[in-house]
Amino acid sequence: MTSVAADSNPALNVTMNGLPASSRYASGGPRPPHGTINALFFDAVERFDRADALSTKVRGVWEPMSHRTIMDRVRRTALGLAEMGIVAQDRVAILSENRPEWLIADFACICSAITDVPIYPTLPADQLPYLLNNSGARAIFVSNADQAKKVASIRSEVPGLQWIIGFAATTADGCDLTLAEIEAKGAAVDNAERATTFKRDALAVTPDQLVTLIYTSGTTGNPKGVMLTQDNLYSNVISTKTTLHVSTSDLALSFLPLSHIFERTGDYFLFSNGVRIAYAESIDTVPVNMSEVKPTMMMSVPRLYEKIYARVVENAVAGGGLKKRIFFWAKNVGEKWADEKLAGREPGGVLAMQYALAQKLVFSKLKERTGGNLRFFVSGGAPLSPDIAKFFYSAGLIILEGYGLTETSPVISTNTFENYRLGSVGRPIPGVEVMIAADGEILSRGPHIMRGYYNHPEATKDAIDEEGWFHTGDIGELTDGFLRITDRKKDIIVTAGGKNIAPQPIENMLRTNKYVSQAVMIGDKRKFPIVLIVPNWDQLEKWAASQSIVWTSRAELLAMPTINAKMEKEVNAKLEGLAHYETPKKIALLEHDFSVERGELTPTLKVKRRVIDKSYKPLIDSLYEE
Template sequence: MPINHDTSFLAQMPQNVAMQFLDRVDASGGHEAFRFPKGDSWESVTWREVGERVRRLAAGLRALGLENEQRVGIASATRYEWILADLAIMCAGGATTTVYPTTGGDDTAYILGDSECRVVFAEDAAQVDKLRDHKAELPALEKVVVFDEGLADNEWVISLDTLATMGDGYLGDHPDAIETIAKEIQPDQLATLIYTSGTTGKPKGVRLLHRSWVFEGEAIKAQGLLTEDDLQFLWLPMAHSFGKVLLSTQLACGFATAIDGRVDKIVDNLGVVKPTFMGAAPRIFEKAHARIVTMTEAEGGAKEKIFKQAFKVGTEVDRLTREGKKIPLPLKLQHGLFDKLVFSKVRDRFGGRVRFFISGSAALNADIAAWFNAAGIVILEGYGMTENAAGATVNHPDDNRIGTVGSPFPGTEVRIGEGGEVQLKGPHIMAGYHNLPDATTEAFTEDGWLRTGDKGELDADGYLRITGRIKELFKTSGGKYIAPPAIEAKFKAICPYVSQFMVFGAERNFVVALITLDPDAIAGWAQENGMPDASYTDIVRSEKVRAMIGDYVDELNGHLNRWETIKKWELLDHDLTIESGELTPSLKVKRAVVEKNNSELIDSFYG
């Protein structure tokens, strides 16, 4: 199927995010906009109700003296109030600065200080305490608006309701203020500062303009991926560009969103909400895959045999379908039976109505994507980065090429530059890094293309395949190049108990690995294998677990070139966490930090 190059939507795009939102309120006023947990049930609000609340909060920000492009921070997990705050900042002409709730006090102070935030929306007591502890480092910060009730002191810290009441007074004097401000915001006005949590050094503030977010939403709408009849379940961190771009897409398309950022509630919420789509990082799909596989293995017997045969048949049917070949009648009949016995139950775990998932922020293993596809659950892998407002390419339900990240958004360009680097151009590209002119210059080629740092290739139809991070590629002392992400992804598809698999060996004579196990998955294994009360550390140190993981490593090595094979490996006695500094808030491994923390262990492999 040819790529959709229709760019007619570019001429009709709203001027800015504020107008995009206000237009949506006008078009969909009485329709559901959001639903969110309230106690044990879910509360729903219409676009009109959201519009009224946002208008009051935006006026409240203007009453506090906020001016165009001045920064307002949001330090909170994903929840309905985060959306209200962000939309209010947009409609007040300000620029949102996002902070993960897990970010430490020092980095929070750096981000809010570097961006010169005048106001900060804070989720709860923990976020307010961080701000109080670093108040001296935040001279520009005049007010904190808190989401949780009972924390306001009405001097430095005020509630959302207080801000809305201030807005009422402002609107009394300036009744058309918000509409006037929205109409005056230019496409190239700063909308968002998202600080990327690099693996080394201080985070860099990515300057994203109104045109970038508006374009992203409108480009997804133009591709026909989503309509106002869809229902999204949104749990992704809104401090991350992936979460933010899904909000822009909602404003463009008009669908409703159920929002709850509690990661431990994702599976339960899917069963209740029954969404038609959801965005997620690959780790969520890896965990779901591992959970279903290990539960079936634990049951054993006939159920396990039926399950394995079902996926053997499903994978074959899926392969023939994607190759455009006819499915033999006996295979078709078997598939119909297994769909009722196995695949429908897998789909029901995700609510039973999912049209597709969208995977982004890291590489999705092709085998895991094919496994879900065999069960009738489509995962559309996309690609992008904070520096291009999240979305650069995406697959399509009617031409989902597993192993690729899809084709470029209409109105954008992708090319392969020097050294195989993926480079991007289009309306979605950042304006640069905040207060870092040298870093901004380094991020672009001389002819103005964004350098992604990713290595990739384009096929004859323009579909992009990412083959690794250029900086992560290393060469052994024997002169062979190794791409760690490719090896690591293979192991995650083979072993249902793994959390992280990290490959090392730069300038060494062979490749080694550090492995962490998923605490939930391995606890389930321990329950079935006579270690019900053992700690994580005791489990990973047991000979039985070491032997099991060794078998998986041997299986992996059977799929690798001789020079890629893992000669030595070790299980770490802890999983990687954000708190330990070994994962970024978007769950990417800080490879350099892990290598430094375990340098003696890695050196011992070569002793």
């Protein structure tokens, strides 16, 4: 493979020497200097030294934690681990929901050159032994009694695991000791000299030091441990700093799992910029927590925006009459206003007056639901529907969509206020190169690319070629330096007639319907595509009640011709405009959501299409036999 040198022009878009003319290349510009997350941590504590660096809700009250308290607790935790004999190069797992202790344990490990292994708190117990054994974890931090009992139940299968350490869990829950006890061990040997030595040793950690093993959930096979170094994460944080501007006046609500690289690197970015971080109580409480802490920014996967959009539309429709007409009038005005702004023109005249009225009557209420102070959202982890992005943009709540993977630390590209293109995932960030291969696959190269997969040299070789290009597995396009994702390479459906279908955009479109919770297209090597639909039960049951339909179970409801006709109508309305060959010919309604526990979703809620195809094979086969 022949490449060209990285260029400082962020919009570079050239034909590659030795590759088909359709292959394209873009560079975010020069890479940042080498560095470490440890240096960013100490710098942030000393430079900002604020009393409310973090906050979390305790017994109904939001309690702040200062930079100095964080530093003291990180140091004492690190010293306590050393007293236990856990030293540099050891592995320590973290199984916890978001909370300040997650960050404290993380920084204690990486400042000590201990490699931590984050594990999704939603994973069932039977998936833990593989991760703990493969990584060689000597200890694991757990958040609460439920997580402690989960680990205790499989402990006999993990002979190398020596300690279970509880944040809020105790020995009664199966822990060997608590974080408080480890901090006490550290405090017993802590003094001014040890503090100086701790800082010196942490800052002496080299950029190539392994920071973390993050196991990718994957859609096939066992998870692989992604090896990320200090410099991988540091370069990503520094490059993001130059493209996404935040300040000490910002407050972020953190609710995506810190075991997810998107939230974790994002929190490093926030912490190093002096942004206050408030940890949501849970994903379910995000709407309430938004109104309480009034964030100025938030990071999320598209599902949050889909739910907000569906709720707003539902409330407008349920209001009926004048309320409904005003909402859809405002939505139409907002879209016209957005078209002008996105075309680089300033809306004026009647449109400007209409938009001001739409803001007052409709959009201002949406902003109030987010707390009233929100400057922007960041979206990643999966494709965001352009229709939803445009709706938020027209409401004055911009969503900056970006792109990346665990293997890329994670950010490859992102939209910014200065360079924004709806439907794209932005331009590459500084130091990052992007190229579209001949088959449409997105390749990336730069300091953000992982060291490799732990104990998987062949998988590493398959993912990173000899010239350093990481093969993302995603299909995309580059236009004027802006990257657009069209689908996952492994998800492309090739029908028996040889037609190629990208299912993700169609599934995203279907999920914007208020009656649809989940949608998965099937059709590889078959005559035509079909779609499996999980209804939004709240909406469907309300509609059924309004039609005086009587039912005793959801299975009974799904068997009714009236319900099937209703769902077919709703689904087909979203499929208008598709080519004949990519339009699902039949739909099947499912009673239960796809789940992580049944192996149908990854912990990051990506669909395992092959698993679903296999799990629902009798149902799917029946649709093709009819």
